[in-house]
Every structure is written in C-alpha cells, then in structure tokens.
Amino acid sequence: xxxxxxxxxxxxxxxxxxxxxxxxxxxxxxxGIRLTFQTKNNGGHMGPRQLWRxxxxxxxxxxxxxxxxxxxxxxxSRTETVPCILEIIDKQGKTVDSIDxxxxxxxxxxxxxxxxxxxxxxxxxxxxxx
Amino acid sequence: xxxxxxxxxxxxxxxxxxxxxxxAKAAAEETVVSAPIATPAKTLTKDQLKKRxxxxxxxxxxAARKPASEHPLYKTIPEALRYLRAAxxxxxxxQQTISLxxxxxxxxxxPPLFGNVSFPTPLRQSKVAVFSSDAELLKxxxxxxxxxxxxxxxxxxxxxxxxxxxxxxxxxxTPELASALNSQLGRVLGPRGVLPSVKKGTVGANLxxxxxxxxxxMPFRERxxxxxxxxxxTTFSDEEVVANIIAARAAFKGSVATxxxxxxxxxxxxxxxxxxxxxxxxxxx
Numbered sequence: 208x209x210x211x212x213x214x215x216x217x218x219x220x221x222x223x224x225x226x227x228x229x230x231x232x233x234x235x236x237x238x239g240i241r242l243t244f245q246t247k248n249n250g251g252h253m254g255p256r257q258l259w260r261x262x263x264x265x266x267x268x269x270x271x272x273x274x275x276x277x278x279x280x281x282x283x284s285r286t287e288t289v290p291c292i293l294e295i296i297d298k299q300g301k302t303v304d305s306i307d308x309x310x311x312x313x314x315x316x317x318x319x320x321x322x323x324x325x326x327x328x329x330x331x332x333x334x335x336x337x
Numbered sequence: 338x339x340x341x342x343x344x345x346x347x348x349x350x351x352x353x354x355x356x357x358x359x360x361a362k363a364a365a366e367e368t369v370v371s372a373p374i375a376t377p378a379k380t381l382t383k384d385q386l387k388k389r390x391x392x393x394x395x396x397x398x399x400a401a402r403k404p405a406s407e408h409p410l411y412k413t414i415p416e417a418l419r420y421l422r423a424a425x426x427x428x429x430x431x432q433q434t435i436s437l438x439x440x441x442x443x444x445x446x447x448p449p450l451f452g453n454v455s456f457p458t459p460l461r462q463s464k465v466a467v468f469s470s471d472a473e474l475l476k477x478x479x480x481x482x483x484x485x486x487x488x489x490x491x492x493x494x495x496x497x498x499x500x501x502x503x504x505x506x507x508x509x510x511t512p513e514l515a516s517a518l519n520s521q522l523g524r525v526l527g528p529r530g531v532l533p534s535v536k537k538g539t540v541g542a543n544l545x546x547x548x549x550x551x552x553x554x555m556p557f558r559e560r561x562x563x564x565x566x567x568x569x570x571t572t573f574s575d576e577e578v579v580a581n582i583i584a585a586r587a588a589f590k591g592s593v594a595t596x597x598x599x600x601x602x603x604x605x606x607x608x609x610x611x612x613x614x615x616x617x618x619x620x621x622x
Binding site: 263 | 420422426615
C-alpha cells in the first residue's frame, strides 16, 4: 500500500467508511457529551476508550460544534473504583442523561447513545469522500 | 504430460538436497567451499552517481513548480482543519498543536533557511523576565506586558541563590546590567537559552519596542531539507489559523529572499498536520 493510499484510508475512516456515528445531533438541544473513565483497561474500561478512538472522530467531523470532553483518570489502586459514565449535556450545561459504560463494547455504547439523543442521519450528498 | 512427470522428479531432487544439507552439513563444509549465490551489488561509477543525483534534484525542482492542487491529498485549509479537529477529539489541549511542514529544494552547499515568525495569535503566552535598575521603567513595562518577573541587582542575586525559579521563556535587559548578568548568571541562564545578549537582540535601551517585536515570535530553521513549525492550536478559529499560516509564509519567503546564495532555494510541497492527525497538502504559494 502506498503512502497516499494509506493516508486516504485514514481520512476516509474519519469522514466516510465509519457508518454508525454519521449522524447530525440536534444542536438546539444538546451542547456536548462528557466521558469519564480510567486510563487503563482493567475493570471494564476498554469500551469507552475504543468508542473514543473509533467513533468520536466521525461524530465530531459531522457535528463540529458538539463539545466532546474526555476525562481520563489514572487509577493504580485495586480497591478503589473509577466512574465509567457518558453524560449528555444540554444547552444550560446540565446533565440530561447518562450512560453506564462499564463492561460494555463500544458498539453497544454507541447504540444506546443514539437511542437517548435526538438525531438524524447525515444525508448521502453531505458525506465527504476523499 | 511432461510437467506431470517432471514434478516428482524435481521434488525428489530437492528432498535429497535437504537431506544432504542437514545430515552431511559439517562434512560438506570441510570439503567444499560454497560460492556466494547472491549477485554482487551494483556499484555505480562516480559519473553515474552524479547523474543520478542531478536527475533527483531536477525531479524535485519540477515537483516544486507544480501547483499544490494537483496533489491527491490536496485540501483547502478549512477542509483540512475540519479533519484535524475531528482527529484530535478529546485529546488534552497541550497535544492539539497544528504544525506546518514545508519542503525546501535547494542546491548543494546553500546555507539553510532560518528566521523568526511573529504570529498574530501566539500559540501560548510566553513568560517574560526583565532586568533593569530603573524601577519606573519596570513598573511601566509590567503594566503593559504582565511580566513574569522583573527587577535589578536584587533579582540577579536571588536567582543566583536559587530563590527565584528560572521558569521564564524570554529575558530582556538594559545595557547597564548586561555585564553583571553575564558574569553572575551566565552559567544559570546560558544553557536554557534565556541569557540576554546584544547579539540575540535582547539587550537594549528601548525595552518597550524590543519586547513588542520579540513577544509573539517563534524561531524556525531548515533541517533535513524541510522547515517545520507549530502554527496553531485546534481550538483556534479558522480565521486565526489562516492568519498565522499567512504570517509563516511571509517569514519563510523573507528568509528565502535574504538567503546568501547564488541560486536561492525554492519552497515546495507544504503539508498541515496535527499531533495525532493526518497530514494534508495545502496551497502555500
């Protein structure tokens, strides 16, 4: 694979080939989302990290004004637990809804986010392909 | 038909060879010195090497003349920024720097390009220290620039004693304190690159204009045939990023114009990228 093809694939992964997060979230209702989880995978914190890496770039690409905050907590102790939640924030900065992400896969979390947030899919002509 | 009969034969031959090589390897090594199988590397004459280099140089020169929009990864700046902002989603703000890389095509022996860019929107607020024995001047400068630390001989003494941390990025001084700074703090400030000196242009009587010129500026230098410099953060607006890129272009072109060489270097392909993002070619001409 040439350098240029690899780079095109990278760009397309953000804007075209990742289908699930290609949605327009209702900007009049929500201002952003906030994810809180551990820096390390143990204790069921892998799902949010994968969600961040795989789906959030596309979500941000089609919703440029959506504020995405990620709070990662470094936790080395075995006894204490760190919250693993996704909060949906409205225009006034209040938490409208939250999703527990512990021990769940990224696909599963994305599905639940889409059921809880009002959205519509990106029209075919607005999709960007390199 | 023929190939059908040949195949088992050749297989058998290979098997026999393998047997030989494993069982009687030691014996074989003693008796037969095997010749190297690989063909010798092609050695080019000096003339050929020169020609090849010239061809490479002409090719890169031709590429530099082509418009950027012909590149398959060409993007306008707002499009590129949309991708970069998406790629940097959720990263800490310290890791969201947008950088600009320009290839430089120049002949052999040409001195490298260097200079300073002063950005309309600086990437970060730099901490400034001012050394002067004039208390009134310090007060005035402090109001204007929000200095990190300022003072006269007393400040020099306290830095030397380790009471005041050296955590500023730029330092300025009036001429009467320059020699004292050099002798007392040369070992402390010198290695960090914040010792005021006349050569660097950070010692002068008129500190106000000096600080004004130096505050938002960032040095750049050609390394490995390219200039790379951080131009913005992903949190900047499109207009701010474009203004910073235009400032960088003016500075790069200025350094090409003042280059001391018979044939001046050319600026070639320019890419914009970020800490975790993809690189895209932009129009920089």
